[in-house]
Amino acid sequence: MIYYLHIPKTGGQTLATRLSAAFPRDRSWILQADIRNQSHLRDLLRKHDFVEGHAGVGVLRGLDPAVDIICTVRDPVTHVRSLFAHILREPRLRLHAPARGLGFRRFAQHYGEHLFNVQADSLVKVFENRDLGYYRDGRDLWILQRLGAAARRVRWLVPTEQIDDFCRWWPIETGRPAVPGGLRVNVAQAAEQDDEVTAFVRENPHRLSLDYALWSMAQQRYDAWRAAVANAAAPPPDELHASCAFSDGKGHGIWLGRGWYARAMRGDGTAEWWAGPSAISDLRVRRSPDQVRLCFEVPALIGFRHEGINLYPADGTKRLPARIAPVGEGPIMALSFTLPPELGEDIRLQIQVPRVASFLEVIPPSGDGQRQSFATQNWSLGTAA
Numbered sequence: 001m002i003y004y005l006h007i008p009k010t011g012g013q014t015l016a017t018r019l020s021a022a023f024p025r026d027r028s029w030i031l032q033a034d035i036r037n038q039s040h041l042r043d044l045l046r047k048h049d050f051v052e053g054h055a056g057v058g059v060l061r062g063l064d065p066a067v068d069i070i071c072t073v074r075d076p077v078t079h080v081r082s083l084f085a086h087i088l089r090e091p092r093l094r095l096h097a098p099a100r101g102l103g104f105r106r107f108a109q110h111y112g113e114h115l116f117n118v119q120a121d122s123l124v125k126v127f128e129n130r131d132l133g134y135y136r137d138g139r140d141l142w143i144l145q146r147l148g149a150a151a152r153r154v155r156w157l158v159p160t161e162q163i164d165d166f167c168r169w170w171p172i173e174t175g176r177p178a179v180p181g182g183l184r185v186n187v188a189q190a191a192e193q194d195d196e197v198t199a200f201v202r203e204n205p206h207r208l209s210l211d212y213a214l215w216s217m218a219q220q221r222y223d224a225w226r227a228a229v230a231n232a233a234a235p236p237p238d239e240l241h242a243s244c245a246f247s248d249g250k251g252h253g254i255w256l257g258r259g260w261y262a263r264a265m266r267g268d269g270t271a272e273w274w275a276g277p278s279a280i281s282d283l284r285v286r287r288s289p290d291q292v293r294l295c296f297e298v299p300a301l302i303g304f305r306h307e308g309i310n311l312y313p314a315d316g317t318k319r320l321p322a323r324i325a326p327v328g329e330g331p332i333m334a335l336s337f338t339l340p341p342e343l344g345e346d347i348r349l350q351i352q353v354p355r356v357a358s359f360l361e362v363i364p365p366s367g368d369g370q371r372q373s374f375a376t377q378n379w380s381l382g383t384a385a
Contacts, residue, residue, distance in 0.1 A: 001045050001067045004030075004052035005060070007122040009082040010072040011160040016052035018167050019070075022176035023050045035059055060126040060153075069153060073119050073218045074160035076211035080115050081197045087114075088193075104193050105200060112207065113139060120210035124150045143210055156225070157218045165226070173229045227258060236286055236346065245273060245296075245379040252291060254379050257282035259351075261372065272299070276372030279356050282314065283349040285381070287339065293382035294337045294349070297327055301374035303357040309374060311337045314348035336382060 004019070006012035013031060020028040028050040035041050035053045038061065044051045045067060060069070074082075084107070087099045095114060099107050108115055117140060124146045134142045151157060158166050167179045201208060237255045239247030242263065247253035259281030261274045275281045285294060298306060311320045321338040339347065359368040
């Protein structure tokens, strides 16, 4: 079951119409009245596989974790433009007369809660009942304290600007039929007050701080989701691929993905890979049953100890056991991680480090500001436990 939490003016009608095409007509419920309460939503989800709609305060509180949630969030400035234009277009709305009579700047002064941080408020409020703290401590602080937890409950947090792209990747991940591309529903045209809105926000960026935080979160989450879907859909790389750090010539090897710089050849002919600029670096391992250790050497690292290099399954939080030992008499250290049998033979892993620095921080005259954490060489898969 999928529920599309439709925040107003975030492309919801467009995406709901497209995604509904992936379900039998009688199993989707879209573009209908607002979802009034928890029992209303539960009843809809019993009868449908895909439900879309605006939801009121606390409607998703205690929602079955098996229900997957989609939510779109939009560039905050564009969102304010669209909200205000919508209010001006609809005489039936309670706020239409004040908006038309006051103009944007004075409306923003007197009715700002209906324009600013509306997306963050809309997301949080459906999971929470507004308590006294909402009014006593202030709306924005109340939202900030709950925003992260609310966003984590959403499986697909999609920037509105990525709706077309999402419609290409979502069927690949879910196995649902392809959804129509290019369809647009209820798209507002540019309005004469758009420049005034933009100028106001530039003068008062704090008014949209929570929506910017949510939109930034959506961008990061979406990029990671798309990369994961692409990796899962892609055939295993071969030993000739540029990302291959090790191959045994029998189809088994180690491939370095996101979070690694391109391979460099040192003067001594040794291939070297630096991790960075992020603190997370992805690996893919294809191994035989007797290859039970992931091994590499670290000739250099910046600003932390070798014990700070931790390896995890990409879908887990349990750190894999490591051994650290010097290579000969020099400064190079060899790291070896245990790969338990339950991980399987085609494994996605992530290395995490405590910080990512640059040589400028430790050797200012170097002039090298590239963010990187540690260098690696001589990757291999070991058979000895």
